[in-house]
Amino acid sequence: MVQGDRGGHRPRPAVRSHRGIYLANRAITPDPQCAIGALTVQGSTAFAPIANNVANDYENDCTGASITISAVGSGPGLDDLRRNPDPGVIAMTDGVESGATPGLNVRPVGLVIFAVVANKNLKLSDLTTAQLRDLFRAAPSSANGSFVVVGRDSGSGTRRTFEQTVLGTRNSDFPASSTCPTAPQSTPVACTVNTNMDLLTYIDRTPNAIGYAEADALTYFPNVRTLSIDGKPATRSATLNGSYHFVATEYLYTAGRPRGLTAEYLAFLTSDPMTARLRDHSYVACSELSGTALAGQCT
Known part of the structure; x- marks a missing residue:
């Protein structure tokens, strides 16, 4: 059920005066069409903060809507929608998930920009692709130091993106799941965590830890910094000119054609x-890719 009239949408205010100012403000101020109901947006822990910001803005304007963000990982979020095709659920994935999706509607919405991150105690600013390949494996090389190398559990879209766009493989031998140590280590260790926030939390408190994440939340983790890869920074400009590759197209899945609040x-x-x-944010919408090196990413 939807609030207002005009086919179920909220009526827009009339323009009586200062029309130019009003239209200019409308062009820069999000103005949702309000629908009543409940919606769950589940999946990618990297895209979840962006989805949550959008949900908060929508709910602020539309008091009859209740939107829950469930950051369970790309694979689990989509698998749940496959098993239970609920029209009140959106599944978000970093990249296209493998496997059939009968009855599901999918659309790309933009690119999420990821970064290699490390504890500031390591005093690193850049790593080469070769160094990252030596580190992110089942037995990390000690040539670069005694790092705790933190990855994401198998099923993570962020992990898949890192392995494909940075390591250049679909078959990494990095552990599928391995508990991270709580005590200092004298030799390199490979371990995994479940979510983007878990990874940043661990690296923030572990002086020799390195990993990868969607980096928007770094303001909450004072001991974590982003590293460039082969001299290329994790920025919008480097992404748009095609020189930075650790990015993923974000796909949103729904059960059939979306309706109502969805x-x-x-x-x-x-x-x-x-x-x-x-x-x-570390995000570039599909509508901004026209004419860039990444114009084909949202097809």
Whole structure:
């Protein structure tokens, strides 16, 4: 059920005066079409903070909507929607998940920019692809130091993106799941965590830890810094000119054609004003890729 009239959408205010100012403000201020109901957006722990920001803005304007963000990982989020095709659920994945998705509608919405991250105690600023390949394996090389090398559990879209775009493999021997040590280590160790926030939390408190993550949350982790890869920084500009490759197209899945709150949330997320607002995040909307080196990423 949807609030308002005009086919179920909230009526827009009339323009009486200062029309130019009003239209200019409308162009930069997200203005959702309000729907009543409950929606769950589940999956990618990397895209979850962005999805949550959009949900908060939507709920602030639309008091009849309740949107829950469930950061369970790309694979588990989509697997749950496959088993239970609920029209009130959106599954978000970093890249296209393997396996059939009968009855599901999928759309790309943008690129998530990831980064290699390390504890500031390591005093690192850049690593080469060759160094990262030596580190992110079942038995990390000691040539670069006694690092705790932290990856994500198998099933993570972020892990798959890192292995494919940075390590250049689909068959890494990095542990599928391995508990990270709580005491200092004198030799390199490979371990995994479940979520983006778990990884940043661990690296923040572990002086010799290195890993990879979606880096928007770094302001909450004062001991973590991003590293460039082969001299290329994890920035929007380096992504858009094609020189930085640790990125993934974010796909959103729904059970059939989205309707009601599901459709309105997706429309709000991909609107021009919201796209402009999200430029402060490690994210580039599909609508911004035209004419860039990444124009084919959202096809």
